[in-house]
Amino acid sequence: MDFKDVMYQRRAVNFFDPEQPVSEALLRELIETASNAPSSFNLQPWNLIVLKDAESKERLKKLAWNQPKVGEAPVVLIVLADRNGWKEGHAVVERNFQELVRAGAMTEDKREWFLGACGGLYGASEERQQAFACKNAGFFAMSLMLAAKNLGLDTHPMDGFDLEGVRNAFHIPDNFWIPLLLAVGYFNKDKELVLPKWRKSHADIVVSF
Numbered sequence: 001m002d003f004k005d006v007m008y009q010r011r012a013v014n015f016f017d018p019e020q021p022v023s024e025a026l027l028r029e030l031i032e033t034a035s036n037a038p039s040s041f042n043l044q045p046w047n048l049i050v051l052k053d054a055e056s057k058e059r060l061k062k063l064a065w066n067q068p069k070v071g072e073a074p075v076v077l078i079v080l081a082d083r084n085g086w087k088e089g090h091a092v093v094e095r096n097f098q099e100l101v102r103a104g105a106m107t108e109d110k111r112e113w114f115l116g117a118c119g120g121l122y123g124a125s126e127e128r129q130q131a132f133a134c135k136n137a138g139f140f141a142m143s144l145m146l147a148a149k150n151l152g153l154d155t156h157p158m159d160g161f162d163l164e165g166v167r168n169a170f171h172i173p174d175n176f177w178i179p180l181l182l183a184v185g186y187f188n189k190d191k192e193l194v195l196p197k198w199r200k201s202h203a204d205i206v207v208s209f
């Protein structure tokens, strides 16, 4: 699809066709495409829990304001943001450093500098850890939505859920924040898509202080 079409045609659709599954290959392609999202120091502090079976989606739906799309969408993703994804010893952090060395972008003697930079930026406070995790996972989530549209899929991001309830029900460790749930599937063509929503204009967005 043309990029502008992807941007303008992506919608948070409320109604999914429960009879139209998303193939495993397409879901994989979606996730791998979105994995190209940028992240701080390329730390990629995101993970996904993929729910497809009716029982898991029903369990999640009860914790997500009973939003019908959680049950109807063939796939619902629990997007996870890793607040520890900058720390020494974390598998991704260690791999990332080794990849930088392999690529010739760092040398082994820069390890202390690298870990210090990550710690200084992202570990300086709880707020910084939270921001680190959520902004990067947000870029990933947006990439999932755009990649989905490009692959002919529709999505719906959701904040309306009981975070601690979902954490408990799906055994999500404390280092993860849950920035959103993302329903993925095909729009139910028997339903009407609400008209495109208003957006802030260029003049509304650009400010100076």
Ligand SMILES: Cc1cc2nc3c(=O)[nH]c(=O)nc-3n(C[C@H](O)[C@H](O)[C@H](O)COP(=O)(O)O)c2cc1C
Pocket (backbone or CB within 6 Å): 010, 011, 012, 013, 067, 157, 158, 159, 160, 161, 179, 180, 197
């Ligand atoms: C982080 C986030 C959380 C959202 N949570 C919900 C939600 O819980 N329930 C819902 O119906 N819509 C939710 N939305 C959808 C927004 O209402 C929707 O994206 C917005 O109105 C713009 O519509 P559009 O995406 O179709 O352009 C959420 C969107 C985002 C980005």
